[in-house]
Amino acid sequence: MRVLVLSPEANFREFVCQLLEGWGLEAFSGTKEWKRPDLMVTLEARSQDLRFLDSLFEGQGRVPIINISRRPRGHHWEFKNIHPVNLRRPFFPHQLLLSIERLLKAKLSVGPDRRLLALVGRSPAMMSIKKFLPAAAKAELPIFIEGAPGTGKTLLARFLHAYSDRADGPFVIFDPRNLPPTLQATALLGAVRGGFKGQRRALPARLKMAQGGTLLIKNIEYLCPDLQKALLRVLESGKFTPLGSRASEMADIRLITTSIWDREAIISSGRVFPQLFFRLESLHFYLPPLxxxxxxxxxxxxxxxxxxxxxxxxxxxxxxxxxxxxxxxxxxxxxxxxxxxxxxxxxxxxxxxxxxxxxxxxxMPEIRIRPLSQIEDELLSAMPTVAATKALNQ
Known part of the structure; x- marks a missing residue:
């Protein structure tokens, strides 16, 4: 598969080409030997650039394009010969790989090590996570991720979603921390119009927004008791009831929760109902601190x-x-x-x-590393002086 990389920045072209070649794709950035590419990757392409590419591929079939930009914008016109999608810059390698696979509607033959590039590390803990992740992603069981702040819990959750059978569905994040119980309930369950005083319009539920995909609830220990009961009902029956409604709705979701607390602390503190927590940690990941x-x-x-x-x-x-x-x-x-x-x-x-x-x-002292040849020259030049000193001493 041929991928054309167009960018005014040489460093960016080289970086993207190395990634693509590592995934077994034929990447090129020159246009001297022009052939229609199977895919294009562009950097900060403007609307006039996309129009030019659209005219360039006239009669050659539609070419998918991934445009990497600091400020992605929607395309308000229909192209005949190209299919552009946006990827926000800076991007991580797995995001580009997933964008390529979604555009081509096919999985590339890329091994787990190259798919999980953003999960950097050779420590036993990280190697164990990488080994367990593909099987856990395919399972439909709830997952609990434990780890200190900044260890990568959300990134791991995104990987679990990306390599699950729900990858084409939405990935929705809900964090109850710093929210009062009423706002937690409104955000998670949603509300119908007139569901409570002053409610003039319906509010979407995170459970509904994540339909067919994955719902990540961060800091599960901050979820209020009433919502914990509602979440337990979702796990048991797949149903929830929006605020102000008498009718239940279906919640077809994969649930992932995270916490900076460990398992023992959560259970002993009583912050999460034991019967709920045991369901949430059907699969358990631990991300160690740095x-x-x-x-x-x-x-x-x-x-x-x-x-x-x-x-x-x-x-x-x-x-x-x-x-x-x-x-x-x-x-x-x-x-x-x-x-x-x-x-x-x-x-x-x-x-x-x-x-x-x-x-x-x-x-910290600055350590200067000298070339070995320089050290050898200094030793050789000092040898006659050392020999003369020894002779005088004798």
Missing amino acids: QERLQDIGPLIEYFLEIYAAFYGFSYQAMGGRAERALREHRFSDNVRGLEEAVKVFLLEGEEGLSRMIPEISR
Whole structure:
């Protein structure tokens, strides 16, 4: 399959071509030997660019195009020869892969290691998650994800949705934290018109919005008791009742919940009904904090450098030096999310900007690595002096 990559940024072209070739696709960015591509990937294509491409492929069949943009806009006209879809920049590799598969309506023969590129890490914990994820995604059972802030719980939930049989359905997020019980109920269950005082229009339910797809409830320990009962009913019968309505509605969803609390703390605190929690954790994932997977910090730094260098239009350069040592030794309260932000700061402001975020970097000695040839030359030049000194001492 031939994929044409068009972008004024050479770094972006190289990055995307490497991804596509890693997935077994034939990627090219030049147009000297012109042949109709099976797919195109463009960067920040404007409406006039898309119109030109539409005229270029006249009579050659419709060509799907993925336009990667910081500010994706809808297309308000109908093209005859191209089918453009938007992907927000910055993007992660799995998002591009899924967009390609949806456009082509076919799965590419890409192994799990390359599909799960955004789940970076070689630690035993991450390898176990990658091994278990494909089977868990295909199951229709509820999933509970436990992990400290910033460990990637939402990202893991997106992967579970993307590689499930519900991937073409919606992925809806609901976070009850900081919401009073009435607003929690309105958001999760919805409300009919006139369902309560001052209610002039119907409000959509998250359970309805996620129909045929996946509903992610973050921070499940903050869900009020009445909604926990309603959620238990959804799991048992697949039905819920909007506020102000007497009729039940069906909820055809896959349910994923997350929490920063561990299993024992949730049960002992009584924040979640035991009978509900046991149903929610039919499948259980644990995402360890960054300090428990130190061997993943190096690969994560390289991954974020590559992703955001392509986003900001910089040439990729390894970090190295005391900046990388500071990131490896610093304890980020936000775990992977904090490390990601630090890499962004380094790319935009260099070591000076990073030192404002991590003050201890300025106190670290700069280790200068000299070439081996230089060290050998210094040793050879010092040898006559050493020999003469020994002779005088004798």
